[in-house]
Amino acid sequence: MDRILNGKEASKKVKERVKKEVEILKEKKIEVCLAVILVGKDKASAIYVKNKQKACEETGIISKTIELDENIKEKELLDIIDNLNKDKKVNGILVQLPLPQQIDEKKVIDRIDDLKDVDCFNVKNIGKLVVGENCFLPCTPAGIIELLEQKKIDIKGKHCVIVGRSNIVGKPLAFLMLQKDATVSICHSKTSNLEFFTKSADILVAAVGKENFITKDMVKKGAIIIDVGINRNKEGKICGDVKFDEVFEVAEFITPVPGGVGPMTIATLLKNTVFAAKIQNKL
């Protein structure tokens, strides 16, 4: 079991730190508040939002959920964001993705004040991340780094191979890994000879969104395996992108799904929200 990178346990440690910081801010009469916008009735999104609310409650962060009709017009949503940007009592703003088709996601994300963009999705914060001036941490990527660091796994000089190049996982993770002195390869659906890359990985990150995508024969013995994927199998159970049982045999460390990267993503969100409250109050 020692070879399992347990995100539930690691996230508890982060939450304890966050809780202490929230208490210190309360003593200074600062109440930390996260506003979460949920558009429509997507079941998975509703679960994610609930988990975020619960984590806020556990750490003393006020969570304000704004539930909106799936037919909402883009302009109305942008107006709501403008109001939250102006609201001094709101430190962090998060819009749960995906959004309905009539809404331009990029426009919405970039409308969030960059000092309240606790998901670290907007173009200014991504730019800061690329040049190493990041203030907010991209939640899933930074959660992965925290998980590795808590286990004292050295990243420096390692070959980190990331399968998946999304703006929320693959690309920002590549930049964080570079900041930590890893050598990084990013693979995607057009990569030829994917196995060549995955087999050379010291740290292999799967962020694809396909069940059983990474198998034992694609992995080097002793590699560290990070499974970001959240999929549902035929039985309706949550599973990752990695064929866990067989890859576990060869990996040095591996994250489970659920209970691996997911809790770390939320923990980083809480950290970012506290950080937002601090910078907005010039602390």
Ligand code: NDP
């Ligand atoms: P996207 O769908 O945006 O990206 C998937 C990536 O996988 C793309 O870059 C795509 O390549 C690549 N890909 C697809 N098929 C292949 C293939 N056959 N070979 C190589 N690469 C392939 O996904 P996200 O990054 O948003 O999410 C990935 C997974 O992680 C999902 O299951 C999601 O639910 C989960 N997730 C989990 C989080 C957590 O906290 N645990 C947080 C965020 C996401 P291309 O670009 O060429 O299309």
